[in-house]
Amino acid sequence: MVMADPNEEGRFGEFGGRFVPETLIPACEELEAAFREAWHDQAFVEEFHQILTDFGGRPSALTECYRLSEQLGVRVLLKREDLNHTGSHKINNVIGQALLARRMGKTRLVAETGAGQHGVATATAAALLDMECKVYMGEVDMARQELNVFRMQLLGAEVESVSSGSKTLKDAVNEALRDWVATVENTHYCLGSVMGPHPYPWMVRTFHHIIGDEAHEQCLSLMQRVPDVVVACVGGGSNAAGIFSGFANTDARLVGVEPAGGAAVGRGVPGVVHGMISYLMQDEDGQVQEAESISAGLDYPGVGPEHAYLASIGRAEYPSVTDEEVVKAFQRLSRTEGIIPALESAHALAWVIREAASLQGQVVLLNLSGRGDKDVDQMMDVLGPGKDQ
């Protein structure tokens, strides 16, 4: 079975593992045990689903893109994770982890964030469950996602600016790990993607599995079959893992779209950082390189280990798109369907638009992982207000 549980060492094939300081090993083991136990506890799973329904707004809709489909000659279906509470798929994972943290007796959450979506989601979960919350965010990202910074503060979280290294997501992860090393006794590290040391990649994917499950069911009831292609953007790869997991054991083609400036899988060199062995952008000495893309949420030089595995066995493919293609896709979905997508999600659409000629007559399910409100400010700078778009 594809996308099964990792092995005892937390590996998907050769990828994954637990490369963290010795101090954190017991915390990872405790988390793994707690997660295994909770996920077999019906009461926990029910509470998780109940909150995602009553508070998160699930199930998210499946939207048929009539106009775009006609223009492209490709039937495009959107899984509307942008309609979830807090505006992205991230809420699934944070509700799961916050419930688990509470169950483990932890009173404080720390998180990293890039675009701010995971930070906002974590701050939301912390407010809901009355937990203390600190979010680490790169200085560069704080500048380009000001609105989300304020949003987190409104929700009661402390946002800490990270000025080391590239001052983006990768460095925010380092800083969150440093915090966790010092506070592990009362703190849970609420990691935002399918990355990090075991059990995170597996646990986070499991909390997002609901995206794929819902979409699978929705596709069956809409057209009595699965789509030809399932496509999602990939930074760390959590929304892609979520939707892929609903179709990994079907004939559907799985496509994870990376930004050209952060194509960890595309370059295909394994490395170890942030607790895992996976594909990693690095120089000839093994120093981790800085990713550069228009979307803060995908500015990550690595990728979740399960994606590295899916790529290595040929089950999923990971092409990349340029910032320019992304901006065009962002505008196009806004105009043709009345949906402003997150810049992250626009990567997946950019690939569909570029590949339309080879996808003629096919059904493509696209995970619209987030809404674009947070990106409007930045796009005003890129496109210019009042200009003819």
Add this chain to the structure above:
Amino acid sequence: MSSSSKFGRMEGFLRDRRDSGSKLLVAYITGGYEGWEAAVEAAAAGGADAIEIGIPFSDPVMDGPVIQKASQAALDAGASPGSVLSAVPNLDTGVPHAVMTYYNLAHHAGHERFAATLANSAIDAAILPDLPLVESGPWREAAAVAGIETIMLAAPTTPEERLPELCEASKGFVYAVGLLGVTGERANLASTAIEIAGRCKQVTDKPVLTGVGIGSPEQAVEACSIADGVIIGSAVVRRLLEGGGAEGVGELVASYRNALDAG
């Protein structure tokens, strides 16, 4: 009698000094930072029993602000594993050398190649703080073949049942992490520093040195009430960052040496 035939060079050297009644002092210097070579020699002259040389890495998760800053400055100045290691054989220290860096540099080069490069660069031991015991087997094996001792870190959170295995796996010495947290000086010695050293000493006769959070000669003496020695890093590097140069490093190390010798 020398222990050096039975143990690696680092462990033999430190055992001999410990067994002769001395408390052990290891000083850390960030390789590639301006003036680091002179600082290494000054630290040895100031009384360090071994030197830890940092190879700067882009993502030093176990390091606090001081060492992060020095690492970044070194990287910005063009430091690389090659540039740091190639300078070590020319350093006049008379004591063993360990490198302290992060696992991806070894992983990327390949275990055998990285270990051989260390061995050919007058390095005796390696500390890789993001390579925990559970993931360390393949590297330790390759290192041992090349004659490199892998120093393992024992944390305050390390459970009782894992400690004997961890101390057994560790070569050179056992690095007792003094507190829950990253490298850096603290105002007071954490109670965990005494505890973890004591727990290690109960299960191993290897030298047990406490590092992370040692901020003054007094704290070093206090830590050595149980531990065989201490590792000082951020205190030394801060002296460099503040412009103290090799002379300042030599003086600082000597102040720790004197305090430890006076007991």
